[in-house]
Amino acid sequence: MNTKEINFAYQVRHALNENLDNLPSTTTNRLVLARKIALSRKKYDMPLRVFAPQKAITGQASGLFAEQFSWVNRMGVALPLLALVFGLAGIYQFEQQERINETAEIDADVLSDELPLSAYLDHGFNAYLTIKDE
Secondary structure (H helix, E strand, O other), X not given: OOHHHHHHHHHHHHHHHHOOOOOOHXXXXXXXXXXXXHHHHOOOOOOOOOOOOOOOOOOOOOHHHOOOOHHXXXXXXXXXXXXXXXXXXXXXXXXXXXXXXXXXXXXXXXXXXXXXXXXXXXXXXXXXXXXXXX
């Protein structure tokens, strides 16, 4: 119904309520019959659909034992985060160890190579190291 129809219905209802005592009985009987017919034709409201989340992940408890396994639900969030932190820490440690090994390998190559002492004092020695490293 749009606003005009609703306003019209309110006006009709208000006019009928004001003159209810003055209406003849045949008119009231016809109004009662018309109301019954209108109610019989009324469309029933569809039930509302409500979103009710269900625990659908395997291993999650529900029902009687839900309170006993509430710590399992909390660990379901904490354990992946903990694994992520340990994984990132392990990757960092691995990269640091690789960097240390590369530096130690360069130092070992430099120390075991036969270079004159002036090469160590030369500013172009870094260029030599990068060429040898490639």
